[in-house]
Amino acid sequence: MSEKLRRVPSRLVAGAVTAMLVTALVAACGEPAETPPDPAAPAVTVLAYEGWNVPPELRDAFQRQTGFGLEVEHVGADAAGLTEHLTATEGEPTGDVAVGLPGRYAKRALGADVFAPYTSPEANQGQHRFTIDDQQRLSAIDLADVCVNVDKSWFTSRDRTQPKTLADLARPDYAGLMALPDPSRTEVGFAFLQATIARYGETGWRSYWQRLRGNGAHIVGSFDVAYDDRFSGSSTSGSLPLVVAPASSPAEELKDDGTSPVAVLPDTCFRTVRYAGVLADAEYPERAHRAIDFLLSQQFQTAIAPTYGTYPTRERVSLPDDWRGVAPMRTEPMTLPAADVTTNERRWLREWRQVWR
Incomplete structure (x- = not known):
């Protein structure tokens, strides 16, 4: 796909x-x-x-x-x-x-x-x-809402507290636990980049990404690799309990009893x-x-x-x-004006590469 x-x-x-x-x-x-x-x-x-x-x-x-x-x-x-x-x-x-x-x-x-x-x-x-x-x-x-998705069973089985906010993802408690599709190569990753800009503004989003990089977030080249191969909530081979993915992903993982092992962190959603x-x-x-x-x-x-x-x-x-x-529709997702994104996207991606290289 x-x-x-x-x-x-x-x-x-x-x-x-x-x-x-x-x-x-x-x-x-x-x-x-x-x-x-x-x-x-x-x-x-x-x-x-x-x-x-x-x-x-x-x-x-x-x-x-x-x-x-x-x-x-x-x-x-x-x-x-x-x-x-x-x-x-x-x-x-x-x-x-x-x-x-x-x-x-x-x-x-x-x-x-x-x-x-x-x-x-x-x-x-x-x-x-x-x-x-x-x-x-x-x-x-x-x-199309994009959020951080979490493998609930991973945290429950280890008696660990799930993150709740974008800020939490940069804390040492969650070091090396997130798969993140490359913002410069994927729509899902670019949506997450926009979420950080919407939350932290032009003066703060770069430093947030520096903290993510220092905290061991895993950048991967495609969404399919991030979700299907690296995320523990969707495969037996994945080892990472956090992934940037659509808000509808918990519905894909539904079990016969109507429950899902995957949940969305509402504070991280971008529309x-x-x-x-x-x-x-x-x-x-x-x-x-x-x-x-x-x-x-x-x-x-x-x-x-x-x-x-x-x-x-x-x-x-x-x-x-x-x-x-x-997977209910989010009532207060983060957004950015489309005109602002069109004007600034190339600069944002250039500056993101400078942070992540």
Whole structure:
């Protein structure tokens, strides 16, 4: 799996689960009016990074509601690659909609004028909280929270107290216990870097990283290595009880009794909002509008958590029952303005490398 800002909970992604989710939603809310499919009608093309897909059940629902299909074309390994493709094809887009851009990349794409204005009728259900463009060229699709995750059994079996705050992670009690994806190579690691900047400000984040480095934090090249290989809470081979990972990770580790050996440290959580938009000069702009409407709909937003391991932007959308106890949506995560991140990210990463080298 390529590097992403989210980790998809394998227990909750099975097609049968998604099908039951859609069926239950249709029964509860009533299915939108169906339009007979037109086999000759070209599908709307959604550009995304590798690994982002729409489950077949939701594609079928979209076609029933609109009369045309939905195709996903992967044009980058991650959000950076997707953004590069969008800016390189500005004016001659290879699709109709782009989806999955975190704030910093969304701002970069906006600066290249790759999106057209569109305000969805579904956008008044809370998504406006995350608006970053006065022209309404982007719609907030999902929320990705990154936090320090802890292997509870590791600490319990050793009768040791778990850390609670970012400051605790730099204390000698937790020396050498944390796996941290490289901020310069991974979205998860960069989210943690932003968390430290949000918490300690421009005058304090470098000294905090110096303390982390002195305390033996383990920087690894990919999120998969950090979580799957080094973290003791997800594998028998891992030896480190702390890892920087998505807030949904405890849901992935759910046991049959509904408990999880992994927990999130709420004080460490940082939120990234991800966006979608209609591409300027899209071949089928009206169909692109319908695709954005669908991504913001109650039906699709209910499927976000079990499908992508992230959180919906639409208000009053229920999370899966299993998530409520182990992976609830954080109410006060740390954030930074997307424009500030876009302006400063290269400097932040340069200065981070100077601290860590």
